[in-house]
Amino acid sequence: GAGVSQSPRYKVAKRGQDVALRCDPISGHVSLFWYQQALGQGPEFLTYFQNEAQLDKSGLPSDRFFAERPEGSVSTLKIQRTQQEDSAVYLCASSLNWVGVRGGSYGYTFGSGTRLTVV
Amino acid sequence: GQQVMQIPQYQHVQEGEDFTTYCNSSTTLSNIQWYKQRPGGHPVFLIQLVKSGEVKKQKRLTFQFGEAKKNSSLHITATQTTDVGTYFCAARSSGNTGKLIFGQGTTLQVKP
Numbered sequence: 001g002a003g004v005s006q007s008p009r010y011k012v013a014k015r016g017q018d019v020a021l022r023c024d025p026i027s028g029h030v031s032l033f034w035y036q037q038a039l040g041q042g043p044e045f046l047t048y049f050q051n052e053a054q055l056d057k058s059g060l061p062s063d064r065f066f067a068e069r070p071e072g073s074v075s076t077l078k079i080q081r082t083q084q085e086d087s088a089v090y091l092c093a094s095s096l097n098w099v100g101v102r103g104g105s106y107g108y109t110f111g112s113g114t115r116l117t118v119v
Numbered sequence: 120g121q122q123v124m125q126i127p128q129y130q131h132v133q134e135g136e137d138f139t140t141y142c143n144s145s146t147t148l149s150n151i152q153w154y155k156q157r158p159g160g161h162p163v164f165l166i167q168l169v170k171s172g173e174v175k176k177q178k179r180l181t182f183q184f185g186e187a188k189k190n191s192s193l194h195i196t197a198t199q200t201t202d203v204g205t206y207f208c209a210a211r212s213s214g215n216t217g218k219l220i221f222g223q224g225t226t227l228q229v230k231p
Contacts, residue, residue, distance in 0.1 A: 031217055033217075042223045042224045043162065056218055091162070095217075109164065110161040
């Protein structure tokens with residue numbers, strides 16, 4: 001598609017409920033990233049994929065967070081047994097690749113995010 | 120872990136005044152990227168700087184990468200209300216990873 005698509009746009013979950021957030025990256029973008037953004041803060045890295053391989057998941061806050069990208073395109077971020085501190089905007093981004101030429105990188109294209117509120 | 124620090128956190132200016140935000144790292148960066156996030160929106164890629172001392176311009180925006188590749192700045196000349204938003208710098212984490220580390224951002228308010 002023309003941009004990165006995320007769904008749902010808003011999600012309200014009761015504490016303890018499981019949620020699944022979907023990201024549809026730009027077609028042909030090899031790299032896909034998940035970030036968490038709290039109100040008034042910069043995006044915090046969660047995990048990233050190169051095609052279907054999850055190369056770095058060091059930012060996932062706990063084992064309740066799980067991400068997958070089984071066919072190297074659409075990705076899902078799953079949060080089990082949600083807690084109030086999980087309330088945030090979850091941003092997905094894609095890029096042509098994670099490493100560019102001559103020391104550069106490709107810029108990310110972000111989706112509009114999913115605003116998760118845990119009550 | 121690696122961090123990028125941004126100052127100031129907030130800046131209020133009168134329309135027509137200039138604005139500058141600064142980004143600093145304790146380690147040498149391979150490159151740095153800048154993003155803009157409008158209120159209620161998502162970050163949008165503006166530019167990337169790679170070379171030591173590099174300066175790039177986009178209309179009223181001037182981006183600079185320090186000689187030691189440890190700091191960067193974004194300067195906006197003659198701000199307009201359309202410049203309102205939060206500006207983030209982001210640097211690739213050290214090591215063989217595609218992870219970008221974002222600064223805390225500088226939120227710009229412009230009074231008409």
